[in-house]
Amino acid sequence: MDHVPMSMCTQHPDNAQVPNWVRDSVIQGDDEVHEAYLAYSLYGCHEVMWDFEGKDVDIYVVRKLLSRYPEYFRNNVLGRDVYLTLRLPNPWVETAEKKLFSQALELVPTAYDVAREFYGDDNINGVFQVILPLTSRAEELIFTYKYYERVVAGKAFIELVPGVRVMDVLGSVRPNTIDVIPLIEDLNSMMSIDKIIIGYWKVVKPSYLRIFIARSDPAMNYGLIPAVLMAKVALSKALDLGRELGLEVYPIIGVGPTPFRGHLTPYNVDSVIREYPCVYTFTVQSAFRYDYPEGEVVNAISELNHRAPSSDCTVPDHGVLINIINKYVINYQREVEGLANVINRVSNYVPRRRARKLHIGLFGYSRGFRGVVLPRAITFVASLYSLGIPPEVLGVSTLEELSEEEYSALSEVYVNLRHDLTRAAKYVCHECLDLLTKYGHAFEINGETINEVKRDIKALEDMGIKTGPNDYEGRKHELLAQLLINSLIEGREEDTTKYMVEMALIRHAIG
Incomplete structure (x- = not known):
């Protein structure tokens, strides 16, 4: 080169x-x-x-x-x-x-x-x-x-x-x-x-x-x-x-x-x-x-x-970071398993932007998830955002389980942790969680999974990170997420993709 x-x-x-x-x-x-x-x-x-x-x-x-x-x-x-x-x-x-x-x-x-x-x-x-x-x-x-x-x-x-x-x-x-x-x-x-x-x-x-x-x-x-x-x-x-x-x-x-x-x-x-x-x-x-x-x-x-990359990316004790990963993965994957049915249902309405063939992520190949199969990552993200559950939120309550040493290491290594979580938290839709709880049978989602998501949201609030919309665009996204869920409940599925596209335009990305 x-x-x-x-x-x-x-x-x-x-x-x-x-x-x-x-x-x-x-x-x-x-x-x-x-x-x-x-x-x-x-x-x-x-x-x-x-x-x-x-x-x-x-x-x-x-x-x-x-x-x-x-x-x-x-x-x-x-x-x-x-x-x-x-x-x-x-x-x-x-x-x-x-x-x-x-x-x-x-x-x-x-x-x-x-x-x-x-x-x-x-x-x-x-x-x-x-x-x-x-x-x-x-x-x-x-x-x-x-x-x-x-x-x-x-x-x-x-x-x-x-x-x-x-x-x-x-x-x-x-x-x-x-x-x-x-x-x-x-x-x-x-x-x-x-x-x-x-x-x-x-x-x-x-x-x-x-x-x-x-x-x-x-x-x-x-x-x-x-x-x-x-x-x-x-x-x-x-x-x-x-x-x-x-x-x-x-x-x-x-x-x-x-x-x-x-x-x-x-x-x-x-x-x-x-x-x-x-x-x-x-x-x-x-x-x-x-x-x-x-x-x-x-x-x-x-x-x-035109930047000048650093020659060093050394991070502190890998063992501590691996412990954090292992704790987090348990909670995150359990929640994703509980949401898999609704994710896969909503994913059918994500607009296609490329001619892609059928693909499943590593989640689908792993033996550890009892047969859970998910769409591609972009579609996965789009589906959760459109339900008012930003995927960044899932598993966040794990931070409350970390030792002082682990939390300190996480804060040092993940420089933009609060910045990233704050950006995602504005797309939380509390009313959407209530709708998914009320119509859980229709979406094949159980109450315990919703409660786990709510625990994650509370953990964000306990960190001082506001969840839910904080501006006009955020409020519009929240309303569209509710309309999307209602369109599925009412069988008005011709509107579902329309709402999904409008939300994606607000986020400046499908997923």
Whole structure:
């Protein structure tokens, strides 16, 4: 890499507003190619994530970008000045998408050929980095690296008929190798990120390593506070190991617009940078780009691009933080199990902003949740906000169980704790909880679950954090949440999506 990207525009479907260049309400096909161009040229993102995970994707993206926008890419060389990074499906987890793993990797040498033709330069690798989601073992990274090296690039040397190698007909396959970026998403993998890194390093010996820390799925699976603490521990371990090995480690973090998913908005950049000072690359998701004034978005991305990341993200005693996580997860997951039926019902009305395939989060794969299956993180968040139960609230009463040492460590490590909780608390709807209690049978939700949520809300109030609306927009959101619940009770489901969209516009994000 000639420089480490500071901003990565992604295709997360969390935008409430639909951009005016989209042909309908769903961004797909050629719209995503144009979107990638705008990410670079208009918004100033250093990098675009081209996502093969859980969605149909255009494999001709590089050819289309260079042929449709030649003037821009003549002056901004793909693979040198700006980057296109592929997110692969994980064949060990997403078994229905196994073959797409190889299809995605074949895009890399095709991109090289197109870039060589466009730039007239043999030394430009248009695409050379891939992200492996749900990474849990070093072997997955090694397999990905070697599959490309030996199968994708290595096939050039195979002699299919006597004296004729593949390269003699199809040409050489370059680049010879790729950079593999682990995307770490579950608790066990984050806590053992050092083992994943060192296992990969021993075999591949990379000159540098980018690691990708998830924030959305960990929050959905374990709760807001555990997600932040997990990220902090993982970052600390990775950077400490990098120094020990003499390996440059460049962290990426996947932050969305709501506090639950990372709280990166154009108006909250400084707070997020302060929370994760050692992160090099922040994801700039769809709501960030499309739900705020364009000028504010461009300025905020510029701020991300011009900061100086810290080299240190050390956190105090990991054991204390892990104790907090373990206590919190028990309460949070119990509450989510109790709310699962109503979450899944309401999720059917969340508007689609991307053409995504069926997907379930780690919650659905885990044996510990007695078969509970949840929607994707963005839809999960949207459903709870639309019910007047911000997901940030769930499990907060756990803070009352913490020892003085644990609470002190939490306050030191989670810098924006009160800031994030305060932002979310304004969307609490007390009347909605009363409605869900009254009509619990219709929503398959029991009274004890509602009481647990009320305990969480009381814990926020005991911290001095006001819950419920504090301005006109908040009061409007509260009223819409009540109308949404009543629309479901009365069978007026044609209104449900309308109310959900109106609430999302107020929040500047679907989820």
